[in-house]
Structures are given as C-alpha cells and as structure tokens.
Amino acid sequence: MIVYGVKDPPPLYRILRLLGTLCIIAGIVLMLSPLGWVAYTAMAVGPTQTAALAAWERVAPPASPAQNPAAGMVVSIPRLDLRRFVPEGATPDHLRRFGVGRITWTALPASPGLLGIAGHRTTYGAPFFRLDTLRRGDAIFIDYNGRRYRYAVMESQVVRPEQMEVLAAPAGVRGIALVTCTPAYSAAYRLVVLGTLRGVSDSPAP
Amino acid sequence: MASLMRGVKIASIPLAQGVTTLSPAPPPPPPPRPPGPPILPIIGILLPILIAAPILVAQPTPPPEAAAPTPTPEATPVEPGTPATPFVPPVARVTPIVLPAVPRAIATPLAQAVRPAPRILPSRQVLPYGGANLWMPFAGGLGLISLGMVLRRLAAPP
Numbered sequence: 001m002i003v004y005g006v007k008d009p010p011p012l013y014r015i016l017r018l019l020g021t022l023c024i025i026a027g028i029v030l031m032l033s034p035l036g037w038v039a040y041t042a043m044a045v046g047p048t049q050t051a052a053l054a055a056w057e058r059v060a061p062p063a064s065p066a067q068n069p070a071a072g073m074v075v076s077i078p079r080l081d082l083r084r085f086v087p088e089g090a091t092p093d094h095l096r097r098f099g100v101g102r103i104t105w106t107a108l109p110a111s112p113g114l115l116g117i118a119g120h121r122t123t124y125g126a127p128f129f130r131l132d133t134l135r136r137g138d139a140i141f142i143d144y145n146g147r148r149y150r151y152a153v154m155e156s157q158v159v160r161p162e163q164m165e166v167l168a169a170p171a172g173v174r175g176i177a178l179v180t181c182t183p184a185y186s187a188a189y190r191l192v193v194l195g196t197l198r199g200v201s202d203s204p205a206p
Numbered sequence: 207m208a209s210l211m212r213g214v215k216i217a218s219i220p221l222a223q224g225v226t227t228l229s230p231a232p233p234p235p236p237p238p239r240p241p242g243p244p245i246l247p248i249i250g251i252l253l254p255i256l257i258a259a260p261i262l263v264a265q266p267t268p269p270p271e272a273a274a275p276t277p278t279p280e281a282t283p284v285e286p287g288t289p290a291t292p293f294v295p296p297v298a299r300v301t302p303i304v305l306p307a308v309p310r311a312i313a314t315p316l317a318q319a320v321r322p323a324p325r326i327l328p329s330r331q332v333l334p335y336g337g338a339n340l341w342m343p344f345a346g347g348l349g350l351i352s353l354g355m356v357l358r359r360l361a362a363p364p
Contacts, residue, residue, distance in 0.1 A: 013361045020357030027350030034340040090334040103334060118334035161333050179333050185340040190333045 034185070041123040045099045049125060052085035052098065056143075073102065073109065073144035075117060075178075079134060084127050090118040090179075099125040106167055106177070109142050109149045114169040114194075118179040121191075128180035131193055132156065140176055140195050148203045151176045151195035158182055158189050166192050 009017070056074055076083045087094050090101035100119035107113030119128035140151040154175075159166050167177050174197040182191035 009361070016357050016361035020354040020359075020361060023350045023354030023357060025354075027347040027352075027354060029347070030343050030350060031347030033343045033347070037340065095334065101334070122340055159333070164333065167333075185344075187339050192333075 038123055038126070041096075041120075042125050045097060045124040048097050049085060049099060052087070053083065056085055071145070073142055075100065076141040076143070077134070077138070078141075079138045080130050082127060084119070086117055090116070095120055096124060099127045103167065103179070107169075107174070109144045109147070112169075112172055112174050114167050114173070115142065115176045116167050116179060117176070121180045121182065122185055128178065128191075129184065131178060131180050132182065132191055134193050139198075140178070142176065143203045146203050148201050149176075149197060150199045150201070152198045153193055153195045155194050157192045157194065159192055161187075161190055163190075166190075166194075 052072070053074065056072070072085055072087045074083065075086050084100050085098060086100050086102050087098050088102055088104060090103045094101035095118065100117055103116035103118055106116030109115050119131075120126060121128050121131070134153045134156065136153055136155065138153040140153065142149040142151070157166060167179075169175055176195045176197075178193040178195075180191050181187045182189050
C-alpha cells in the first residue's frame, strides 16, 4: 500500500530518535538502580544479622563479668521495633555485614562516657531508617555481658560528619549515641540521637 | 430534433453507483506522533517505591517476647530529676580488660565475622558512614529520561 505524504526521516533524525530512546531506557534503569541496591544490600546483611542474633540468644551470660570485646552487644529499640546484633567496630566492613556497629573508640556500656553505635539509614537492612522518629523519653536497651542497660532518649542532633565532638560526653556522664546518615538517601549529614543511662538490670533470658 | 427525441427516454446516469473517483485519494493524515514516555507517572510510581523500599526489605524483627523490654525488679532506675551520673556500675572494673579463658560461644562461630576493630581513633575523623547517596542515581536517571525526551522531540521531522 502506498501512503502518500509520509517520508522516511533523514538519518540524522533517526539517530537522534535512537539516542533519545537509549537515554530514556538508561534513565529508567538508573532510576531503578537504588531500588536494586537497597534490596541487594538488605539480602546481603540479613542472614549475617539473623545468625548473629540467634547465636547471641543461644549463649548463656558469661560467668565472668570480664568484658569480651569480641562478643558484641544487642541493641533493642521498642518504638522502632528494632533488635540488632551490634559487632565491635563501625568500619565500612562491619556496617556492610551487620548494618550496625559499635564505634570502638567510644565507651562501653559499663564505662563512663557515650556508647556510640552507627547504623545504615537506607541500605544494608536500613536498621536506622526511622531513627528520626525517636522522641524524648523513648527507651533504648543494650544487652551486653549479661546485663541490660536501659537508656532514655534525650535529644537528636543533625551534625556534619566531621563533628566528632558530639560523641564526647561530659565527665561522668553515661549515655548512648546512635549515629546514622541524614537526610535519608543522602550521606551529607549525620543524625545523632543521644540518650542517658536510666538503669541496669540482668539481661532477660533469651 | 424533436422528432428524433420522440420515444427516447432520458435517464440520469447513476454516476455515484460503482464509479470510483479517478483522482488519488487524499493521503491519510499522518498518525499522531506517539507521545514520549509518560515521565510523571514513572516518577509517581518509582518515588514512593524508593521511599518505601527500606521498610519493605527490612529484616523481620525477632519475636516480640525477645525484643520487648522486660525490666526486672532488680533494675536500678534513676530517679527523675537527677542526672544519670550517680549510677554506680555493679562491678567496678579497675583492672585492664581481660578476655575470659573460655570465650563465649558466640565468639567461636563469629570469630572471623565479629573480629573487633582496633581500638583507635578513626583516621578519617568523620562520624561513621551510615548511609548512601541514593538520590544521585535517581536524579541522574531523571536527567537522562529528560534528555531522551528532548532528543526524541528534536528528532521529529519538521
């Protein structure tokens, strides 16, 4: 059938059209890539975190109160419905495997100072995705060496990544600092939730 | 002439019946150019999914009985109004950290995975990296889609 009045577009237009189509396809793939990254990292950290939590809950509290840095701890935040095993170390490798990690140069729960725990906001299971929803007085529990440390949220701060002083507690103060990136989907700033120790008890039986 | 026309019936010729026009049919109007990809619906679909993705893929939380706080009577709460500093640790540690002779069972299977990091100040002097700049590929993709739409529009023949 002959169609009158319609001509094939010049090659330049065909190339432009092809380039435009390729750009659109690449753009859609690029826009979808964060979804894939979030899902992939969640799947990567999930089994490790689950196994670590299960191993933590299987063992009995140690007979000796000596602190074992290799054992790690467990953080529980009821408002966030969060319970995670916290390894010793908040290096990128630790955070990639567990999603959270204790900043080693901060205090241990049994010592004066701030216990610093860093966690991912959107990837690797997103343990601290809703950290900004914590309010003053919310409870944070740390199970460590057979003891349960109960903290209460006091305030939240948004600081620059280089503002390390936020983790320096005044002398004698015992507290906790949960650190994650903010705003969500960006690593431009750090959200720091600060809490103070309210009490210590024996860890509940697993 | 009138004699010639006598007895002759003049009938109109049904030109419209079975006779096609000799001139070529006007070309059909070009089909409307397919619109570009609907970018707004794409963004409208992808953005909520991206925002909700961390929640959707979040790990299941262990049973509530394991996570629920169960303060025991042995807890030593700090009275409101007083700072937390007066708290006295149950066992004052005056000796250096001593690893137990028999480490906890958790240390055995996870000995490699939970290897403690060196207790030193971080070299980069920044608070630990806890997130990802996921907005960058999203914005890049948005830019590419816009560029593609512009290119396709330019490719339309005049």
